[in-house]
Amino acid sequence: MLNVRDLHVRYGRSVAALHGVDLAVPDDGVLAVLGSNGAGKSTLLRTISGTLKLHRGVVTRGEVRLGETRIDKLDPASIVRLGVVGVPEGRQIFTRMSVDENLRAGGISTSAEQRVKARKRVHELFPVLAERGRQRAGLLSGGEQQMLAIGRALMSAPQVLLLDEPSLGLAPKVVEQISGIIREIHAQGTSVVLVEQNAVMALNVADHAVVLEVGRVALAGKSDELSRSEDVQRLYLGGHAETHTVTEEAGPRKHFLSRWGG
Numbered sequence: 001m002l003n004v005r006d007l008h009v010r011y012g013r014s015v016a017a018l019h020g021v022d023l024a025v026p027d028d029g030v031l032a033v034l035g036s037n038g039a040g041k042s043t044l045l046r047t048i049s050g051t052l053k054l055h056r057g058v059v060t061r062g063e064v065r066l067g068e069t070r071i072d073k074l075d076p077a078s079i080v081r082l083g084v085v086g087v088p089e090g091r092q093i094f095t096r097m098s099v100d101e102n103l104r105a106g107g108i109s110t111s112a113e114q115r116v117k118a119r120k121r122v123h124e125l126f127p128v129l130a131e132r133g134r135q136r137a138g139l140l141s142g143g144e145q146q147m148l149a150i151g152r153a154l155m156s157a158p159q160v161l162l163l164d165e166p167s168l169g170l171a172p173k174v175v176e177q178i179s180g181i182i183r184e185i186h187a188q189g190t191s192v193v194l195v196e197q198n199a200v201m202a203l204n205v206a207d208h209a210v211v212l213e214v215g216r217v218a219l220a221g222k223s224d225e226l227s228r229s230e231d232v233q234r235l236y237l238g239g240h241a242e243t244h245t246v247t248e249e250a251g252p253r254k255h256f257l258s259r260w261g262g
């Protein structure tokens with residue numbers, strides 16, 4: 001559904017951030033994009049969401065397609081209308097507005113009927129957002145604000161949801177909760193691109209993953225295979241992986257994950 005081909009991106013004259021990235025996000029799949037600081041993860045999401053220009057970046061080669069439609073030259077609003085919606089790093093919810101108002105803002109370009117349906121879905125996924133509807137969004141906990149940011153994106157009923165580091169700064173329990181919700185969103189038929197430094201969380205949630213290394217895809221494959229790969233262990237040893245999302249059911253991955261965190 002979403003295809004990135006031979007993508008080259010620069011910032012200004014001197015910074016080449018992506019050097020020929022290829023990836024595909026299957027229909028209703030979850031693709032994790034892993035990589036350390038500066039690998040190009042945010043640049044990739046900015047390019048897909050059309051916000052690259054706001055950061056003075058340009059695509060110098062390659063393309064991004066949603067189905068047959070080329071989207072890398074479109075503005076962010078057109079890309080949202082086509083069904084690709086991002087949740088930026090740091091959430092960026094409207095803290096002075098109520099939870100309900102934040103959700104309403106996410107559904108602004110859809111019909112009243114679609115909004116009712118989307119709100120029902122969001123409230124089922126995140127009951128806390130229904131309970132706290134009238135509360136100021138800034139009063140929510142960090143995890144609840146992340147839920148609101150995801151909920152707001154879901155209000156436009158996207159085909160593809162782009163998540164930039166949803167686990168950032170959250171307690172392990174909340175990370176687990178968010179992971180479950182991402183799985184549920186996927187099960188409901190929305191594709192997800194999950195950018196994460198928390199590789200353990202991302203590989204637990206996603207079916208496929210790519211590892212970016214200085215602007216290139218260093219590794220790609222099924223998440224469970226990548227989890228067992230020595231290269232992944234090598235790339236992330238001493239990195240940001242944590243063991244806290246490992247569950248008893250994790251089975252064969254448990255061994256790898258516990259080594260990884262060490």
Ligand SMILES: Nc1ncnc2c1ncn2[C@@H]1O[C@H](COP(=O)(O)OP(=O)(O)OP(=O)(O)O)[C@@H](O)[C@H]1O
Nearest residue numbers: 011015017035036037038039040041042043044055
């Ligand atoms: N607005 C910008 N102007 C100039 N260079 C930038 C800009 N944004 C990112 N870069 C550079 O592009 C490269 C890729 O950065 P990017 O933010 O995409 O990486 P990342 O994998 O998301 O890292 P992080 O996890 O730290 O956000 C880095 O060398 C970074 O310094």
